[in-house]
Amino acid sequence: xxxxxxxxxxxxxxxxxxxxxxxxxxxxxxxxxxxxxxxxxxxxxxxxxxxxxxxxxxxxxxxxxxxxxxxxxxxxxxxxxxxxxxxxxxxxxxxxxxxxxxxxxxxxxxxxxxxxxxxxxxxxxxxxxxxxxxxxxxxxxxxxxxxxxxxxxxxxxxxxxxxxxxxxxxxxxxxxxxxxxxxxxxxxxxxxxxxxxxxxxxxxxxxxxxxxxxxxxxxxxxxxxxxxxxxxxxxxxxxxxxxxxxxxxxxxxxxxxxxxxxxxxxxxxxxxxxxxxxxxxxxxxxxxxxxxxxxxxxxxxxxxxxxxxxxxxxxxxxxxxxxxxxxxxxxxxxxxx
Amino acid sequence: xxxxxxxxxxxxxxxxxxxxxxxxxxxxxxxxxxxxxxxxxxxxxxxxxxxxxxxxxxxxxxxxxxxxxxxxxxxxxxxxxxxxxxxxxxxxxxxxxxxxxxxxxxxxxxxxxxxxxxxxxxxxxxxxxxxxxxxxxxxxxxxxxxxxxxxxxxxxxxxxxxxxxxxxxxxxxxxxxxxxxxxxxxxxxxxxxxxxxxxxxxxxxxxxxxxxxxxxxxxxxxxxxxxxxxxxxxxxxxxxxxxxxxxxxxxxxxxxxxxxxxxxxxxxxxxxxxxxxxxxxxxxxxxxxxxxxxxxxxxxxxxxxxxxxxxxxxxxxxxxxxxxxxxxxxxxxxxxxxxxxxxxxxxxxxxxxxxxxxxxxxxxxxxxxxxxxxxxxxxxxxxxxxxxxxxxxxxxxxxxxxxxxxxxxxxxxxxxxxxxxxxxxxxxxxxxxxxxxxxx
Numbered sequence: 001x002x003x004x005x006x007x008x009x010x011x012x013x014x015x016x017x018x019x020x021x022x023x024x025x026x027x028x029x030x031x032x033x034x035x036x037x038x039x040x041x042x043x044x045x046x047x048x049x050x051x052x053x054x055x056x057x058x059x060x061x062x063x064x065x066x067x068x069x070x071x072x073x074x075x076x077x078x079x080x081x082x083x084x085x086x087x088x089x090x091x092x093x094x095x096x097x098x099x100x101x102x103x104x105x106x107x108x109x110x111x112x113x114x115x116x117x118x119x120x121x122x123x124x125x126x127x128x129x130x131x132x133x134x135x136x137x138x139x140x141x142x143x144x145x146x147x148x149x150x151x152x153x154x155x156x157x158x159x160x161x162x163x164x165x166x167x168x169x170x171x172x173x174x175x176x177x178x179x180x181x182x183x184x185x186x187x188x189x190x191x192x193x194x195x196x197x198x199x200x201x202x203x204x205x206x207x208x209x210x211x212x213x214x215x216x217x218x219x220x221x222x223x224x225x226x227x228x229x230x231x232x233x234x235x236x237x238x239x240x241x242x243x244x245x246x247x248x249x250x251x252x253x254x255x256x257x258x259x260x261x262x263x264x265x266x267x268x269x270x271x272x273x274x275x276x277x278x279x280x281x282x283x284x285x286x287x288x289x290x291x292x293x294x295x296x297x298x299x300x301x302x303x304x305x306x307x308x309x310x311x312x313x314x315x316x317x318x319x320x321x322x323x324x325x326x327x328x329x330x331x332x333x334x335x336x337x
Numbered sequence: 338x339x340x341x342x343x344x345x346x347x348x349x350x351x352x353x354x355x356x357x358x359x360x361x362x363x364x365x366x367x368x369x370x371x372x373x374x375x376x377x378x379x380x381x382x383x384x385x386x387x388x389x390x391x392x393x394x395x396x397x398x399x400x401x402x403x404x405x406x407x408x409x410x411x412x413x414x415x416x417x418x419x420x421x422x423x424x425x426x427x428x429x430x431x432x433x434x435x436x437x438x439x440x441x442x443x444x445x446x447x448x449x450x451x452x453x454x455x456x457x458x459x460x461x462x463x464x465x466x467x468x469x470x471x472x473x474x475x476x477x478x479x480x481x482x483x484x485x486x487x488x489x490x491x492x493x494x495x496x497x498x499x500x501x502x503x504x505x506x507x508x509x510x511x512x513x514x515x516x517x518x519x520x521x522x523x524x525x526x527x528x529x530x531x532x533x534x535x536x537x538x539x540x541x542x543x544x545x546x547x548x549x550x551x552x553x554x555x556x557x558x559x560x561x562x563x564x565x566x567x568x569x570x571x572x573x574x575x576x577x578x579x580x581x582x583x584x585x586x587x588x589x590x591x592x593x594x595x596x597x598x599x600x601x602x603x604x605x606x607x608x609x610x611x612x613x614x615x616x617x618x619x620x621x622x623x624x625x626x627x628x629x630x631x632x633x634x635x636x637x638x639x640x641x642x643x644x645x646x647x648x649x650x651x652x653x654x655x656x657x658x659x660x661x662x663x664x665x666x667x668x669x670x671x672x673x674x675x676x677x678x679x680x681x682x683x684x685x686x687x688x689x690x691x692x693x694x695x696x697x698x699x700x701x702x703x704x705x706x707x708x709x710x711x712x713x714x715x716x717x718x719x720x721x722x723x724x725x726x727x728x729x730x731x732x733x734x735x736x737x738x739x740x741x742x743x744x745x746x747x748x749x750x751x752x753x754x755x756x757x758x759x760x761x762x763x764x765x766x767x768x769x770x771x772x773x774x775x776x777x
Contacts (some may be wrong), residue, residue, distance in 0.1 A: 075446045101771040196754035282743045300739045303509040
């Protein structure tokens with residue numbers, strides 16, 4: 001993204017926080033005093049159910065997963081896992097040893113997953129943005145197209161992916177019927193889409209197909225907040241459509257973009273459903289992502305400690321990346337809301 | 338407090354949620370005592386077919402004992418993971434089917450009822466059962482945790498019409514003859530310069546079927562998957578040679594369609610033989626599929642060996658295949674679960690069920706029934722009795738299947754999209770071997 005002088009103008013106007021020299025502190029000092037010191041229990045009471053469920057559903061299993069990373073959990077002690085022997089960092093050593101088969105697989109998979117995330121999020125964002133900009137102008141049939149674009153997002157993920165798996169089938173799939181039988185591409189050889197190198201591309205196609213409507217939806221909502229008179233003023237000044245997009249649209253949707261890219265990246269990095277449905281329990285080597293690899297280590301070879309160790313590493317990496325991202329990129333307007 | 342009513346309602350909401358949550362958690366074990374749950378493996382043409390064929394037996398059971406059975410048929414691709422999840426959570430069915438090769442692995446989890454005392458008595462003691470099948474119930478020297486239910490063994494099934502067209506008069510007995518015949522059977526029938534009829538078909542993406550071939554082909558070449566100390570030897574020369582013979586059917590001899598690399602279900606390869614897309618396959622019980630499609634042009638022969646008349650390990654054609662039955666230790670309903678185990682292994686039900694699923698009875702008295710005197714059953718019986726060894730009866734058998742089967746699946750994928758050298762095969766098996774060693 002570029003940072004021309006025009007960039008900061010509308011963005012600053014859109015967010016009062018940016019004008020505030022030190023958001024938060026001076027605000028608290030100048031704001032009228034809080035009604036009463038004595039606070040009602042109500043807010044806590046209202047949060048309580050969510051907090052309990054969060055503990056039960058997220059935090060508990062997460063802590064359990066961290067614990068598993070430090071014990072030797074195999075089928076021998078699975079039913080009595082509380083008594084599984086503590087092995088310290090052994091699982092991490094096994095998983096991270098670049099000399100070992102498992103370590104090599106781990107490092108190459110992390111690299112592949114990063115590339116995958118960049119590609120999927122990039123394509124999804126471009127498609128979503130194009131769709132949102134395209135549909136922000138009023139024309140006949142807009143509502144129909146909007147609904148149509150959201151179909152992949154509305155379909156249950158498994159149903160959509162299973163349909164793709166059928167379409168990518170080498171012998172009878174729709175993709176090869178169209179590409180090979182109808183258009184006679186690939187010299188009439190039927191390529192395999194779910195085996196070997198092509199499997200990586202196939203997985204990206206399915207993921208982008210599933211993810212881009214979300215980008216489209218979020219960006220469309222963000223674009224609703226861009227006042228039309230800004231565009232009118234720019235047009236009078238002789239700005240081209242591309243200039244308008246670059247200097248008005250992009251900066252105006254920047255806060256939404258920040259959240260959108262982070263959420264999509266986290267989802268994609270952790271992607272499990274699509275490879276599992278497309279390839280089954282073991283993905284092709286060329287298309288193994290980190291979550292399926294953890295699954296294979298845990299359930300394929302019943303080495304839950306190793307799977308747990310890899311999960312913990314993943315958790316730490318994503319946590320650091322998220323904190324960094326939230327502090328550096330996201331707009332700091334939370335205090336004012 | 339400003340508004341006690343609001344506070345109260347917040348509490349009430351919390352309490353209601355907590356209550357409904359705990360109710361959810363306890364749901365599955367709340368089944369009434371005259372109902373037991375049973376997970377059956379997919380022995381028919383489809384999940385529905387399996388359930389339909391099991392229903393008369395279960396109805397007879399309910400009639401006899403008053404116990405209702407809640408049946409769930411689980412596909413082979415999911416069964417192992419479902420059992421694993423049940424074992425981990427302790428929340429599973431009362432009675433379940435397992436692939437008999439998993440018996441030792443699952444025995445080690447301690448999640449299944451040992452076959453002794455009441456359970457052993459209920460199934461009528463071990464002498465009723467075929468020796469080979471009974472031996473798969475658990476590790477040697479330990480109390481088994483599963484009883485045999487259906488017996489199976491690999492044979493070669495072929496399309497007789499295609500054999501006749503190719504001028505092949507009798508089924509091949511050695512591996513070389515088999516490859517030569519497969520080449521004769523592979524041809525281009527529509528004149529586009531590419532073969533569309535194949536000599537052999539297999540589900541190249543089926544992890545368990547691949548691991549069975551790694552086991553059998555290794556033994557035929559003088560190898561084993563584990564040495565005497567129990568260390569994995571997946572990448573030993575004879576093992577590499579055995580796996581190479583199997584993968585070469587697609588990679589070198591080109592008698593197996595590259596499309597087979599995507600088949601994950603055994604029934605898909607049976608379809609290939611029925612449809613005349615391929616002439617030969619190794620399978621355990623395709624007769625039910627043949628019958629469902631009214632396919633009559635089939636023949637059966639032993640799995641080819643390296644030399645005709647090979648004996649001992651080199652004469653292995655199959656693992657001791659079959660399905661076992663286990664009672665879940667955590668069952669709230671053990672008495673009734675044991676009743677079902679006894680019922681399903683009774684002489685009458687053994688005849689009825691094995692007839693329906695074209696498998697072999699595992700109790701000797703049922704074997705003499707007229708239904709099991711056909712040529713096909715005799716071939717299967719011969720393979721099971723004289724040419725089969727149990728898959729390694731070790732705790733990590735499950736991992737062994739996953740690792741070797743996946744390695745071969747990836748090799749088929751490589752063969753379908755490019756070439757496979759002996760070094761590729763050795764490297765793939767070495768990787769599997771390292772992971773197996775790390776898991777031990």
